[in-house]
Amino acid sequence: MQQTFRETLDSTWGAAWDHGDVAALASIVTSDYVRVSRSSGKHAGLVDLQNEIEAIRSGFPDLVTTIDSVVTEDDTAAIFWTTTGTHTETFLGVPATNRRVQTRGCNHVNLVNGKIDREEVTWDGSELLHSLGIRHLSDAPSTSDDITLDDFSGEPDPQVMKTFNRQFITGVTVVTTQDQGAPKGLAVNAYASISLEPPLVMVCIQKTSSTYPALFAATHLGINILGTGQRETIATFASKSADKFAEVDWHAGPNGSPLIDGSPASLEAEIRERFQAKTHTVFICRVRHAEVVETPPIIYKAGRFYDSDDLTQL
Numbered sequence: 001m002q003q004t005f006r007e008t009l010d011s012t013w014g015a016a017w018d019h020g021d022v023a024a025l026a027s028i029v030t031s032d033y034v035r036v037s038r039s040s041g042k043h044a045g046l047v048d049l050q051n052e053i054e055a056i057r058s059g060f061p062d063l064v065t066t067i068d069s070v071v072t073e074d075d076t077a078a079i080f081w082t083t084t085g086t087h088t089e090t091f092l093g094v095p096a097t098n099r100r101v102q103t104r105g106c107n108h109v110n111l112v113n114g115k116i117d118r119e120e121v122t123w124d125g126s127e128l129l130h131s132l133g134i135r136h137l138s139d140a141p142s143t144s145d146d147i148t149l150d151d152f153s154g155e156p157d158p159q160v161m162k163t164f165n166r167q168f169i170t171g172v173t174v175v176t177t178q179d180q181g182a183p184k185g186l187a188v189n190a191y192a193s194i195s196l197e198p199p200l201v202m203v204c205i206q207k208t209s210s211t212y213p214a215l216f217a218a219t220h221l222g223i224n225i226l227g228t229g230q231r232e233t234i235a236t237f238a239s240k241s242a243d244k245f246a247e248v249d250w251h252a253g254p255n256g257s258p259l260i261d262g263s264p265a266s267l268e269a270e271i272r273e274r275f276q277a278k279t280h281t282v283f284i285c286r287v288r289h290a291e292v293v294e295t296p297p298i299i300y301k302a303g304r305f306y307d308s309d310d311l312t313q314l
């Protein structure tokens with residue numbers, strides 16, 4: 001007996017998305033099959049779709065997709081579906097967060113002889129990252145006048161940017177997290193307070209940092225503002241030493257983030273957004289706990305450190 005479109009769809013969709021048998025899709029599409037993204041306008045073929053499914057399944061190996069309903073009219077159909085999976089492996093360059101996501105979509109298909117000839121989709125794999133609270137800066141609404149992160153025209157030489165940054169004075173923090181029970185952290189001066197109400201802060205972390213995957217997977221992080229007496233601590237946390245915490249005393253914040261004893265100020269914050277900015281990730285965090293003592297913070301300018309207790313007020 002010949003299978004209905006719905007029966008073929010259920011079996012091939014399940015084989016491809018839930019079991020990785022992407023070859024099964026060949027039986028439900030025509031040789032002219034084209035898949036059009038409504039958001040980007042990009043056209044893709046069967047091989048692109050198969051590659052995308054394999055990439056998604058490698059990041060979310062327990063992926064399960066359910067077809068909720070199929071509404072047909074003449075030679076067109078709308079397929080409503082729900083996908084659930086756990087982000088346990090790297091996906092689109094984003095390390096595992098071990099978080100579970102659910103996303104929904106609707107594909108509008110044109111049928112020729114009972115097979116899908118053209119498919120318009122409102123969804124792409126980056127939606128899975130959006131569901132995890134991970135966005136690329138280019139996702140932010142922009143006007144046509146904005147320069148995108150990929151537009152290199154008319155930008156200053158990296159050397160000029162270096163000298164520009166050397167004119168900026170900051171403190172130094174150590175950003176920390178727990179990695180399967182082990183404390184991890186790195187020296188960071190790319191810290192900023194965003195707002196007091198709600199208490200939001202941000203830090204910017206290079207993706208090559210060995211602390212980065214653990215930070216990415218964490219729900220919370222610690223930020224310790226270092227003091228004039230912690231010059232050695234900066235050196236430790238700016239290094240690649242395997243156990244940086246062997247040399248410092250610390251205590252855990254309410255959610256386990258390491259807070260370094262003797263720091264002028266420490267906070268623990270919940271990670272709310274992870275903006276992907278090429279080589280770095282900007283973590284936007286909501287502060288849940290803060291500790292402050294009146295010891296002087298260290299000052300950092302152009303690769304040198306200074307004593308904040310020895311400043312001339314203007």
Ligand SMILES: Cc1cc2nc3c(=O)[nH]c(=O)nc-3n(C[C@H](O)[C@H](O)[C@H](O)COP(=O)(O)O)c2cc1C
Nearest residue numbers: 186187188189190204205206209210211238239240
């Ligand atoms: C003063 C100072 C400021 C730094 N600021 C940052 C920063 O804002 N973001 C960052 O990713 N790395 C920053 N670093 C570099 C990291 O601390 C350094 O690469 C470290 O070795 C990373 O350690 P990890 O790979 O063990 O995580 C800074 C280093 C110093 C000394």
